[in-house]
Amino acid sequence: xxxxxxxxxxxxxxxxxxxxxxxxxxxxxxxxxxxxxxxxxxxxxxxxxxxxxxxxxxxxxxxxxxxxxxxxxxxxxxxxxxxxxxxxxxxxxxxxxxxxxxxxxxxxxxxxxxxxxxxxxxxxxxxxxxxxxxxxxxxxxxxxxxxxxxxxxxxxxxxxxxxxxxxxxxxxxxxxxxxxxxxxxxxxxxxxxxxxxxxxxxxxxxxxxxxxxxxxxxxx
Numbered sequence: 741x742x743x744x745x746x747x748x749x750x751x752x753x754x755x756x757x758x759x760x761x762x763x764x765x766x767x768x769x770x771x772x773x774x775x776x777x778x779x780x781x782x783x784x785x786x787x788x789x790x791x792x793x794x795x796x797x798x799x800x801x802x803x804x805x806x807x808x809x810x811x812x813x814x815x816x817x818x819x820x821x822x823x824x825x826x827x828x829x830x831x832x833x834x835x836x837x838x839x840x841x842x843x844x845x846x847x848x849x850x851x852x853x854x855x856x857x858x859x860x861x862x863x864x865x866x867x868x869x870x871x872x873x874x875x876x877x878x879x880x881x882x883x884x885x886x887x888x889x890x891x892x893x894x895x896x897x898x899x900x901x902x903x904x905x906x907x908x909x910x911x912x913x914x915x916x917x918x919x920x921x922x923x924x925x926x927x928x929x930x931x932x933x934x935x936x937x938x939x940x941x942x943x944x945x946x947x948x949x950x951x952x953x954x955x956x957x958x959x960x
Contacts, residue, residue, distance in 0.1 A: 776880040776901045776908045777871040784866050784884075787813075809851050818902065818909035819847045825911070826924040827940075830932050838937050845944035846924075852951040867894070878903050 774782075791797050796804035823846045824831040824839075834842065865887045872881040879902045885894040898914035913920045931940040 774907075775871070776873075777868060777882050779908060780882045780884075780899065780901075781866075781868050788866075806851065814847065814851060816909060817850075818904065818911045819843050819850075821902065821909070821911040822846070822921060825921045826928055827932075827937075828925055828929065830929075830937060834937050838941065841941050842937070842944070845941060845948060848948045849944055849951075852948060880908070 790808070794804070794808075797808065820839075820843055823843045826846065827834070827842060831839070866884050867887065868882070868884040872883065873879070879900065881898050881900055883896075883898045885896050887894045896916060899910050900912040900914075900919075901908045901910050903909075911921075928940055931943045935942065
């Protein structure tokens with residue numbers, strides 16, 4: 741997972757919705773009307789420009805980076821869908837309170853994990869491929885590769901999105917054939933087998949506590 745995280749970090753940061761905020765009505769209308777690939781392509785360039793020009797982000801200021809991730813990226817990810825799929829069959833066994841705790845802690849973990857990517861953005865250039873859509877147009881997969889410059893091999897990425905009442909939402913990301921949900925599903929199942937759903941919640945809470953305290957990146 742550590743190697744996968746090193747690859748995912750700069751990639752996920754390249755996907756951010758910086759042109760609008762989910763609470764703004766006009767922006768919501770634009771989000772709902774815009775096709776998934778057009779949406780991702782437009783805002784990917786925007787976030788790259790922000791990350792390259794913001795001196796605090798480039799300096800690795802954690803508070804500033806977390807503000808950007810919280811306000812620009814996370815509102816456009818469906819964390820309930822992501823979390824429920826990562827927890828798998830055990831999700832149905834969780835109480836409403838446990839479900840909310842799992843969503844909150846997983847959301848915080850991903851925020852901590854992906855926040856570090858913004859300070860790593862350099863001269864990456866996204867190259868988009870034709871979009872894949874389901875027959876009913878309720879889901880889509882946006883695929884592209886990111887060139888690393890200096891002769892490095894491009895990273896292949898895919899995002900899965902689904903259409904919600906507020907517009908298209910990301911719920912999964914693929915790096916080199918590995919989907920994020922499937923990657924976490926294994927570690928989540930291991931924690932649940934040891935300590936149940938409460939054990940998984942405790943594990944996520946502890947990882948977030950360490951990250952918030954600057955104790956380093958947790959292993960998953």
